[in-house]
Amino acid sequence: MGARSRQAENTGFACVHCTAPVPANTDGHYRNHCPFCLWSLHVDELPGDRASECRQPMEPIGLVEKSGKGWQVVHRCTACGHRQPNRLVRDGESPDDLDLVLGLPWL
Numbered sequence: 001m002g003a004r005s006r007q008a009e010n011t012g013f014a015c016v017h018c019t020a021p022v023p024a025n026t027d028g029h030y031r032n033h034c035p036f037c038l039w040s041l042h043v044d045e046l047p048g049d050r051a052s053e054c055r056q057p058m059e060p061i062g063l064v065e066k067s068g069k070g071w072q073v074v075h076r077c078t079a080c081g082h083r084q085p086n087r088l089v090r091d092g093e094s095p096d097d098l099d100l101v102l103g104l105p106w107l
C-alpha cells in the first residue's frame with residue numbers, strides 16, 4: 001500500500017513554460033511535465049522525491065529508450081544543468097503531444 005501516499009502528489013499544476021493548466025494523470029503515475037510543450041520543473045533529486053531546492057524550468061532535449069520502460073523524454077534544467085529522463089504519458093487524460101515527442105532528437 002506504499003504507493004497510496006503518492007496519490008496526494010498527483011495533482012494538476014500550471015505549466016512553467018507555456019502556462020497551460022496541466023491536469024493530473026489518470027493512469028496511476030503522477031505527471032511531472034507538461035503534455036503540451038513537454039517542459040518540466042526541477043523539483044526532484046531522484047525521480048518522485050521532490051527533494052530539489054532548484055525549482056527552475058527543465059527543457060526537453062531529447063529521447064532515450066530504456067529496456068523495460070520504453071521511450072523516455074530527457075529533461076535538462078535551464079539553471080543547474082541537471083538531466084533527468086522521465087516516462088512519457090501515452091494514456092489517460094491529456095497524453096503528451098506525440099508530434100512534439102517525435103520532433104525530439106534521440107540521445
Ligand SMILES: [Zn+2]
Binds near residue numbers: 017018019035038
Ligand atoms: Zn507547457
Ligand SMILES: [Zn+2]
Binds near residue numbers: 042056077078079081
Ligand atoms: Zn536545476
